[in-house]
Amino acid sequence: MHYQGPTAADLDNIRALNRCFLGTFAGSGRAGPLQGDLTESQQVRLGYAPFLLFSFREAESDFWDQVLSQDRQLELIRPAPAVDDGARELQVAGLSFLWHLSRRNPYVVRLVSGAPVSWCERVAGLTLFGLLNRTSHRADLVVPRFGDQGHIWQRLLTSGTSARPALRSLSHRSVLQTMLTSARLVNYERPQAAAASLPTPKRREDR
Numbered sequence: 162m163h164y165q166g167p168t169a170a171d172l173d174n175i176r177a178l179n180r181c182f183l184g185t186f187a188g189s190g191r192a193g194p195l196q197g198d199l200t201e202s203q204q205v206r207l208g209y210a211p212f213l214l215f216s217f218r219e220a221e222s223d224f225w226d227q228v229l230s231q232d233r234q235l236e237l238i239r240p241a242p243a244v245d246d247g248a249r250e251l252q253v254a255g256l257s258f259l260w261h262l263s264r265r266n267p268y269v270v271r272l273v274s275g276a277p278v279s280w281c282e283r284v285a286g287l288t289l290f291g292l293l294n295r296t297s298h299r300a301d302l303v304v305p306r307f308g309d310q311g312h313i314w315q316r317l318l319t320s321g322t323s324a325r326p327a328l329r330s331l332s333h334r335s336v337l338q339t340m341l342t343s344a345r346l347v348n349y350e351r352p353q354a355a356a357a358s359l360p361t362p363k364r365r366e367d368r
Contacts, residue, residue: 167269171262172211175273178255179208182215185247186305194305194314203322210321210333212273212340216306217256219276225283228302229295245300252302253293260289275306275340306340313339 167175183204187195199207207214218224262270267281284292296302307313313336320332 165266165268167211167273171269171273174258175211175213176208178251178258179210179214180204181247181251181254182213182303183208185251186215186303194308194311194318199318199322202324206322206324206329207317209329210317210336212275212306212333212337213255214306214317215251215255216274216304216308217252217259217302218304219274219280222279225280228299229283229287248300248303249297252296252299255303256284256292256296257289260284260287260292272341275343307336 183195183199187199187204259270259274259276263281263285267278267285270276270281271278287295305314316332317336320328321336323329323332
């Protein structure tokens with residue numbers, strides 16, 4: 162079976178979202194593996210990873226049961242922390258991107274975010290307004306990807322920010338392969354072929 166990989170426009174959106182995430186969360190104290198400051202050049206290089214550096218906790222079905230529940234009485238008893246403007250911008254843009262992709266090509270959603278099929282179907286079954294309305298109050302929605310795997314972030318923050326394009330690309334693809342073959346993402350189809358299908362970025366002058 163043929164699977165269409167991400168388009169150039171999809172990758173541009175991923176890079177833009179990654180830059181937004183890094184600019185909002187790096188050094189903010191809200192992202193454990195990103196406690197240190199990254200230079201602008203390092204953020205640009207890391208942002209070129211062909212997958213989202215942050216997660217909407219797509220694999221946590223119980224969490225999304227709660228998010229999408231119509232019963233919000235618990236919020237009245239224990240209000241959630243407010244979402245700041247930077248995080249809200251990232252949530253709206255990121256969820257809108259994945260919602261559109263879930264309807265157009267859910268395979269790419271799974272490839273770039275580690276989302277299981279069930280999450281893609283769940284999101285695609287909502288209107289965009291309904292999705293954003295039910296998530297707008299969640300300050301706990303956006304978390305760093307690989308948050309509990311420090312060795313992966315060590316790789317991303319070293320070779321993944323390298324000024325050497327070949328080394329940087331190898332690091333990003335290695336982490337992507339790790340994500341796709343993770344034991345927690347058992348319902349991926351053809352993960353190795355998926356990683357290989359990503360277009361090789363053109364060499365360009367580093368900033």
